[in-house]
Amino acid sequence: MKKHIDDIFKDQFDQFEAPVSDGLWDKIQQNPSWQQHLRRQKIRNLSIYAVLAVIVISSCAVLLHQRHNIDNQDIETSSIEEENLTVSSQETTNVQPNGNNEAIAEISVDETSVPADIAPETVVDPTTQNTSNTTETMIPAEDNSSVVNPVTTESSVPQNNSVSEKSSEKTGNNNNNNSNKNSTQATESNNKSNDTPSSNETPTTPPHTSENANPNSSLFSIPNAFTPNGDGLNDVFKPVTSAEIQQYQLDIFAMSGQHIFTSRSLEYGWNGESQGGALNSGNYIYVIKYKDSTGREHIDKGQLLLIR
Amino acid sequence: MIKDRDIVAGCKADKPKSQRLLYDRYCRMVMGVALRYSQNQVEAEDLVQEIFIKIFTKIQQLNDEITLTSWIHQIATHTCIDMLRAKKRPLTIPYEEMPNEIGDMNCNYYDDIPTEKLLAFIQDLPEGCRTVFNLCVIDGLSYEEAAAMLSCSETTLRAQCCKARKILKKKIENYEKTY
Incomplete structure (x- = not known):
């Protein structure tokens, strides 16, 4: 039988397979070029892991750093708040002896957070509660109403009493101590009298109580001095309020009228610096513009003392 | 599986x-x-x-x-x-070895030659012949493709292939005679 030589080999070797000696796989594994390939792979994997590790570590570091910063900020803000709280409490106690209606108003605002417009009425509530504080504050209130002389210190109370109607004052005191009903009547009469002589009151108040230009409407506790020396105590001048405030703006001016500082955030106070750097000790003027919850516009002005 | x-x-x-x-x-x-x-x-x-x-x-x-x-x-x-x-074994063959005529490539074959023997025949071929024969005949590549792969001329490949066939034919015929 004749057959073309090509066909013979094609047929025989088309799907030709041959057995492989057993050790060949191991030989492949030990082959230098294969080892080299594995080494390269290892290096590549290691480098990938290294890059991943670097990314993870760096991101962790960044996150930790950020969190650390936030914590610090929290501590700072909380300390500042504490400062302000102490300042405000000090101030309220300072103001109390002055015996103005505004002081009562402030206390009532602090305690009950009622807008200042209704402050005279709210004075009634503390008296009904019959607390010692309210009785104290009640006395000067009556003084104001009766004498129409807002500058009354505790020491001056008896003087005023003596100058004005002693009997009514005494009865007022007695009423406060004895029966609540009488005291409420007294305060009501105060309110009535306050409504009319308010025009007389306002011109006399500013020189003495410079902090609150608009006595009945101030929702802020405003420190009159601060010490930006970095000791962590009263380093920032910042009005404090518990009431709802809208469109707040704090401006600081030098006595010469030069504008120094503006803040639109309740959290952000003045640290005693201008663009030119730290300012010297002395008097400065603050102007606070804001709207209360009813949308009424207020402007508080006054002086503050910078002490270094 | x-x-x-x-x-x-x-x-x-x-x-x-x-x-x-x-x-x-x-x-x-x-x-x-x-x-x-x-x-x-x-x-x-x-x-x-x-x-x-x-x-x-x-x-x-x-x-x-x-x-x-x-x-x-x-x-x-x-x-x-x-x-x-x-x-670096040359795939080309000297001119004098070039087969001058393409003879009858059919041979007596009775399907009785074991594959191992045929494989041995291939392995005994000169390097160049073997490669070309494998590529062009068994793996079925065209001369053109093979020439591109081996980076040599088609003529050379044809000549190599011819030479391989001749050698293989002789070997098969010898084998058939002896067995």
């Missing part, structure tokens, strides 16, 4: 287990190719090593698992040719 697709996926992920499976499945075929292109068993095994290393390192380039068999086959032949190139 694990599918080729899974094995390829494993090999692409450089998993030694998958590589071993691929080797177990295709080593016989690769060995068959390597034997044809080499002179002896030892040389063939060296080739098989190289082929599999190439398969494992280049498996990322394999797009379709369906073509795995032909892809491996292709890698095998290419690796064999590259090895021959590395040895």
Whole structure:
């Protein structure tokens, strides 16, 4: 039988397979070029892991750093708040002896957070509660109403009493101590009298109580001095309020009228610096513009003392 | 039975287990190719090593698992040719050895020659002849393709092929006579 030589080999070797000696796989594994390939792979994997590790570590570091910063900020803000709280409490106690209606108003605002417009009425509530504080504050209130002389210190109370109607004052005191009903009547009469002589009151108040230009409407506790020396105590001048405030703006001016500082955030106070750097000790003027919850516009002005 | 697709996926992920499976499945075929292109068993095994290393390192380039068999086959032949190139054995033959006439390429054949014997015939061929014969006859490449692969002229290939056929015919006829 004749057959073309090509066909013979094609047929025989088309799907030709041959057995492989057993050790060949191991030989492949030990082959230098294969080892080299594995080494390269290892290096590549290691480098990938290294890059991943670097990314993870760096991101962790960044996150930790950020969190650390936030914590610090929290501590700072909380300390500042504490400062302000102490300042405000000090101030309220300072103001109390002055015996103005505004002081009562402030206390009532602090305690009950009622807008200042209704402050005279709210004075009634503390008296009904019959607390010692309210009785104290009640006395000067009556003084104001009766004498129409807002500058009354505790020491001056008896003087005023003596100058004005002693009997009514005494009865007022007695009423406060004895029966609540009488005291409420007294305060009501105060309110009535306050409504009319308010025009007389306002011109006399500013020189003495410079902090609150608009006595009945101030929702802020405003420190009159601060010490930006970095000791962590009263380093920032910042009005404090518990009431709802809208469109707040704090401006600081030098006595010469030069504008120094503006803040639109309740959290952000003045640290005693201008663009030119730290300012010297002395008097400065603050102007606070804001709207209360009813949308009424207020402007508080006054002086503050910078002490270094 | 694990599918080729899974094995390829494993090999692409450089998993030694998958590589071993691929080797177990295709080593016989690769060995068959390597034997044809080499002179002896030892040389063939060296080739098989190289082929599999190439398969494992280049498996990322394999797009379709369906073509795995032909892809491996292709890698095998290419690796064999590259090895021959590395040895720098000339594929050309001197002019005087060129067969001047193409004789009758049919021979008496009774299907009784064992494959091992035929393989031995191929392996005994001169290097150039063997490569060309493998490429053009058994692997079925056209002269043009083979010429491109081996970077030599088509004429040379035809001549080499002729020479191989003549030698093989003589060997088969001798074998038939003796047995």
